[in-house]
Amino acid sequence: MLCEICGKNEATIHIEEITDGKSKTLHLCGECMAKNPSLGGVDINAFNLGDIICNWAGGVNKKHSDNGDNNSESSDNKKTVICDVCGWTAEKLHKTGRMGCPECYRYFHDMLAPALNTMHRGITHTGKNPAGNALSPEREILIQISALKNEQKKCIAAEDYEQAAVLRDKISSLEEDLKRQNTGAENE
Amino acid sequence: MSDPLIDKLLENSIGWLADSGPDEDIAISSRIRLARNLNGCNFPINCDDEQLETVETIVDSAMRGGLEPDWMNFKVDRLDDSDKMILFERRLASKELFSRKRGAGLWTSPDERLSLMVNEEDHLRIQSVLPGFQLEKVYETIDRFDDELSAGLDYAFDSTLGYLTCCPSNLGTGMRASVMLHLPGLVLSNQIGGVLQGVRKLNFAVRGIFGEGSDNRGNLFQVSNQSTLGESEPEIIERLSNIIGKLIDYEKRARQRLLAKQSQMVFDRVGRAYGTLRYCYMLSSEEALNSLSLIRFGVDMGMFSSMDIHMVNELFVRINPAHLQRAYGAVEDAQARDVLRARMMRERLRG
DSSP states (O other), X not given: OBOTTTSSSBOOEEEEEEETTEEEEEEEOHHHHHHOTTGGGOOHXXXXXXXXXXXXXXXXXXXXXXXXXXXXXXXXXXXXXBOTTTOXXXXXXXXXXXXXXXXXXXXXXXXXXXXXXXXXXXXXXXXOOOTTOOOOHHHHHHHHHHHHHHHHHHHHHTTOHHHHHHHHHHHXXXXXXXXXXXXXXXXX | OOOHHHHHHHHSOOHHHHSOOTTTTTEEEEEEEEEEOBTTSOOGGGOOHHHHHHHHHHHHHHHHHTOOTTOEEEEGGGXXXXXXXXXXXXXXXXXXXXTOSSSOEEEEOTTSSEEEEESSSSSEEEEEEEESSOHHHHHHHHHHHHHHHHHHSOBOEETTTEEOOSSGGGTBTOEEEEEEEEOHHHHHTTOHHHHHHHHHHTTEEEEEEESSTTXXXXXXXXXXXXXXXXXXXXXXXXXXXXXXXXXXXXXXXHHHHHHHHXXXXXXXXXXXXXXXXXXXXXXXXXXXXXXXXXXXXXXXXXXXXXXXXHHHHHHHHHTSHHHHHHHHOOOSSHHHHHHHHHHHHHHHHHO
């Protein structure tokens, strides 16, 4: 699909705006997006992010409502998610694209997880720890899994399916270890 | 009332512009910032003044704990508008930081290579900048500083999600690494659009330093990582460094081709830019940036034996409104500022 502004580049950004129940979609390329930082007076960074998160949440609410609830109801559902620690709401998250406090990540986790996948190259932190914060065995396994998954992607891209299968087995065995670790911790 | 420390800052040269670094003919500087937050405190967006001040007190006391005594500390509520603009033009502070009425501050080392914003979007925004293309070295510097700080601060950290940040787009490492590139060769040979599009396809962000989008001035571009989660800091830096290395290569080849095939055009453009800056009496910011870019290109090609590339680098900052007014006194409008800008250029180029 081509960008609706310049008509030349491939559109990579898709904005959906819903006013009075009618949805309007705009497809843009990165360059035109950069040229129009305030499309419709909305902070595009915040808007975009809030949108990613809430589009997904809306989809889930629809899936969960078997008796065909309408859109307004699912947006009511969205608004009921609230962070008990700081009082931040899903609505504020949508509006700003920002969290209210570190604990928000626990309360909005389900809303956020798919958006994180779009935004980042992975969903598990494999970088540094605050100094003096020793690696937990659980985290060590998570980091190994993440590295193996990256490796696996490379193999698939290079059509080395044999090696990819070896890696897949390693990953699932590590995931088993992780499960055992977790249940062990719960029993303690 | 202006903060007297600002004058002290202005006396120093800007370390990351005035000193030499690897590949400095094309890469002006390498920069990394880390976003960090305190456990148990709301993010600044969700703080009242009192909460912001609490965060500031905690961070300031950790900073005073293990610092060289010559670090400078600025409090946003004690700066006047011109002070704020000076810090902004030197890329030490952002407009978001200044939007806070209380509890926001800035710490910087005197050479401005290491600095810390308190209560910007996150509680801490640590920044390190070095001249040229040397992201690994910048990371070493900032990593050590971050470790020292975290000894006295309880960072918000999750074993799966990493450092918890106000915006989910910074989650994980909280790290944004970037290199400022001067790409006149690619611009003059009309290759810049395609090259930048390629960079964006690989999920790196590119933006002009001055102006937005295609309205680029000074041919200065900043390339940075977008993803902060799922890769370690060295992995992000390696990926970014690979692409920067390629861009430097493309720019070198574009310059060589221009000199081989269109040398008269290049000399003409550079010579005219020199003439403009050396003899003008009114100089807009746009013309200044574009001319400085060509002069910088000329210096790289050895056209001006007496001119130093670092002086040109610093001029990119010193021609901005707040810096001009500090040097020559306040003026009432943009036109008067253009006169000052021209005067400064003439003086500098007269050597």
